Amino acid sequence: MSNQDLLKNTLKNRKQRMTAQRELILRIFMESNGKAMNIDDVFMEIRKKRNHRTSKMTVKRAIDLLVELNILNEVNYEDEGTKYEYIFKEKNMENIIFVCENCNKATSFSIPKEKILSLLPEDIKGFQIKNTMIKITGYCPECSKALIEDVKETIIK
Numbered sequence: 001m002s003n004q005d006l007l008k009n010t011l012k013n014r015k016q017r018m019t020a021q022r023e024l025i026l027r028i029f030m031e032s033n034g035k036a037m038n039i040d041d042v043f044m045e046i047r048k049k050r051n052h053r054t055s056k057m058t059v060k061r062a063i064d065l066l067v068e069l070n071i072l073n074e075v076n077y078e079d080e081g082t083k084y085e086y087i088f089k090e091k092n093m094e095n096i097i098f099v100c101e102n103c104n105k106a107t108s109f110s111i112p113k114e115k116i117l118s119l120l121p122e123d124i125k126g127f128q129i130k131n132t133m134i135k136i137t138g139y140c141p142e143c144s145k146a147l148i149e150d151v152k153e154t155i156i157k
């Protein structure tokens with residue numbers, strides 16, 4: 001199921017319509033090439049597309065829904081606040097998100113859904129799993145390297 005279909009079906013089940021605005025917000029993220037955007041960024045993109053009638057509240061609600069559907073990923077940056085990014089997901093694949101604690105860069109990796117399910121403990125049986133989300137934090141390769149250099153310098157001095 002494509003993300004558009006997923007959104008459309010969910011809205012239909014909730015007796016809500018797939019509005020042009022909701023579709024536009026989804027498209028903005030799909031065309032963003034994975035760039036993380038906050039509500040203001042999305043709002044500006046909508047303005048650029050000359051849709052002035054959308055309120056920030058509408059944007060916020062649409063984004064919340066896309067997060068709930070696992071179409072968008074919410075990343076909380078220490079200094080930049082909450083941003084959202086589009087999750088490129090292939091069929092039967094799940095994303096693992098890595099967030100660097102130093103530069104806040106988020107990177108996503110996809111692994112087969114089966115692999116995640118095989119890792120789950122026995123006592124999870126009986127739970128109906130709809131979505132999985134794995135977030136790993138640490139240091140990205142660039143920051144790891146920089147940190148090691150820092151330590152080396154300190155030791156030499």
Ligand SMILES: [Zn+2]
Binds near residue numbers: 103104140141143144
């Ligand atoms: Zn980093």
